[in-house]
Amino acid sequence: MSSLTVIDEQVAATPAKVIQPAWVRLMHWVNALAMILMILSGWQIYNASPLFGFSFPREYTLGGWLGGGLLWHFAAMWLLMINGLAYVITGLATGRFRKKLLPITSSGVLHDVRAALTFRLGHDDLTVYNYVQRLLYAGIIVVGVLIVLSGLSMWKPVQLYYLVMLFGDYPTARYVHFFCMAAICAFLVIHVLLALLVPKSLRAMIIGR
């Protein structure tokens, strides 16, 4: 009995550190689903009138044809936008962005990129993001904002004319939208690869610790 009490006290005294709070985990996975739906339906839409000399393989598109792809895109956009907006607001309001992502210094990034490429980047404390993570996570938030703004410009170029002007014109907004998608796909590949290399980071994003 007394030994049990001791264990309880120990647990209470040193609770396992929460690396990813519940709201981050929830929004992360909602975002993952929304992103995949947006990318696959977006590839379907791209294929209707390719910007470059290639199309995406049909197997990796959603909706069956342009009309279906558009329906998926304009349905999943709600998931992406509401979740993304909630994430940015919570991230700013709780100070998480400031605490976790800042500062980003060029020397820090250079040092950690070199360490990462030589597999010497430490992952002892997952609550502190290294400079590679800070740069990628902050960068992808900026890309996320850009892809939503350029997407809105293409969706409502008359109503949101001032937004279109921000990008120059409608065709430019279309290119921005494409390159943001490409950046997100590149991020996705690196992000998943790194998470698999450090599995406890994946665990933290699922169960929190």
Next chain:
Amino acid sequence: MAKRSFLIPGVDKRLLIKDSIKTMPDLTRRRFIAGGASLGALTLLTGCDVIDSSSAEEMLKTVSKFNDAVQDFIFNPDALAPTFPESAITKPFPFNAYYDLDDAPEIEADDWKLEVRGLVDNKKSWTLPELYNLPQVSQITRHICVEGWSAIGSWTGTPLRDFLKLIGADTRAKYVWFQCADKDGYNSPLDMRSALHPQTQMTFKYANEILPRAYGFPMKIRVPTKLGFKNPKYVISMEVTNDYKGGYWEDQGYNSFSGN
């Protein structure tokens, strides 16, 4: 994926679907393929067959209607489409249809009349010279296709709202429904608010020249606040109506509002 493509042992699901859709009419076939492909992708994502194609399609249709309601609520339907200087015009302006230029309608000006039907006081048909006599305006705007490409062009014609007033149309009606001479019978409904938009035009000229065959001779409806497929060419009749009569692309699944 290979394992999952067998619904019944020994029967290839894809072949089965392929065989069965051959027996469907065109429209159903397209819808079925749309649903089937999204089902395939979802199966890939979730790893199980929990969502059948019809419920996914219903969900998408519901969201699409919800989107229409949201757009109706937050956007100003009278917002003007940006106009451009002549130097911005796309040259050559692309021909675009679901058929080749060779298959575009060849309309004899003398044989053609614009038929007017539905909730209007004066149902008389209009000849081309009669229409050419109406006051015309020019505008240089961007045509945006549902596929994503766009091109800037110069269109000249009579504002549709002036014509609707002239024929005594009931502008409280919900739609103006256009029918066209394209093969397979193109048609498209336009909501009344957009029909009354100051930039919506019965177009008779492109780049100050009589509308060429490629761009919809003798008459096109230019709606710069809508996607290209809501800008019918080779128009032969218009009907003012409260009924939603569908449209060539709308029936296949493009959002009917499709406003920019």
